[in-house]
Amino acid sequence: MATVDVPLKRLKFGQTARKDGWWVMPLTTFVVFSAFIVYVTWSLLQGDNYWYGNYLSPLYEPEIFGSSPHAWFGPWHWWWFPFVKYSPAMLILIFPLAFRMSCYYYRGAYYKAFWADPVACAVGEPRDEYRGEHKWPLLIHNLHRYALYFALIFNVFLFIGAVKGFIFNDPSTGRAQFGIGIGSLIMLINAILLAGYSFGCHSLRHLVGGVVDQFSKAPARKKAWDCVTCFNRHHPKWAWFSLFSVALTDVYIRLCAMGVITDLRII
Numbered sequence: 001m002a003t004v005d006v007p008l009k010r011l012k013f014g015q016t017a018r019k020d021g022w023w024v025m026p027l028t029t030f031v032v033f034s035a036f037i038v039y040v041t042w043s044l045l046q047g048d049n050y051w052y053g054n055y056l057s058p059l060y061e062p063e064i065f066g067s068s069p070h071a072w073f074g075p076w077h078w079w080w081f082p083f084v085k086y087s088p089a090m091l092i093l094i095f096p097l098a099f100r101m102s103c104y105y106y107r108g109a110y111y112k113a114f115w116a117d118p119v120a121c122a123v124g125e126p127r128d129e130y131r132g133e134h135k136w137p138l139l140i141h142n143l144h145r146y147a148l149y150f151a152l153i154f155n156v157f158l159f160i161g162a163v164k165g166f167i168f169n170d171p172s173t174g175r176a177q178f179g180i181g182i183g184s185l186i187m188l189i190n191a192i193l194l195a196g197y198s199f200g201c202h203s204l205r206h207l208v209g210g211v212v213d214q215f216s217k218a219p220a221r222k223k224a225w226d227c228v229t230c231f232n233r234h235h236p237k238w239a240w241f242s243l244f245s246v247a248l249t250d251v252y253i254r255l256c257a258m259g260v261i262t263d264l265r266i267i
């Protein structure tokens with residue numbers, strides 16, 4: 001039988017025989033994710049122009065302490081932490097960010113894009129050793145399932161916020177009335193996209209359908225598992241669309257609050 005020698009030589013960083021555009025996806029992830037992180041950080045530190053009438057930016061939902069009418073417990077007093085420039089987003093953003101940063105899909109995407117570990121299949125890596133998730137700091141990703149519990153609670157707040165986006169104050173009577181503005185629709189779409197992202201989470205799939213020996217004996221869990229699996233099938237798409245929608249909803253409300261654009265009322 002004929003034999004072929006295949007030398008097991010370590011490829012240099014970036015070296016590959018691949019002719020396809022293997023670098024497009026990591027590069028796109030790098031650019032989009034970096035832009036998102038820069039924008040969210042800027043928006044978080046702003047602490048201003050994050051609400052407009054009945055609209056509240058998803059980056060600030062829920063507002064626990066703050067100066068807007070959406071705040072649960074009224075204003076933040078500067079003397080509580082005198083050396084910190086307060087922004088209501090500071091108290092809550094860690095939860096959705098932890099959920100997104102530890103997402104199984106995003107990990108795969110940003111390990112390639114930011115750490116080149118691995119860069120792509122059959123492409124030379126910059127390191128000799130495997131830097132797995134069984135050591136710190138990446139071990140922290142195991143908290144993903146707990147981040148999920150918070151994310152599901154935040155989904156409820158976002159839907160409540162979206163419903164509030166349809167309740168306007170009538171300027172002549174001062175009474176609340178149903179209405180639809182472009183902002184109402186944007187907030188609703190954003191809440192749906194974020195829920196679709198959470199509902200397709202791998203940890204949620206395990207939570208509802210894991211540790212079951214026979215699905216035939218647990219029909220309710222089988223149904224729930226099917227439902228999560230359905231969202232899970234397109235998890236990367238939900239991840240990216242919801243990422244864009246969060247940023248765009250914040251931009252829209254911010255521009256309305258700054259008076260740069262006017263919210264168009266359909267009803």
Ligand code: FES
Nearest residue numbers: 103104105201202
């Ligand atoms: S795996 Fe992506 S959100 Fe849980």
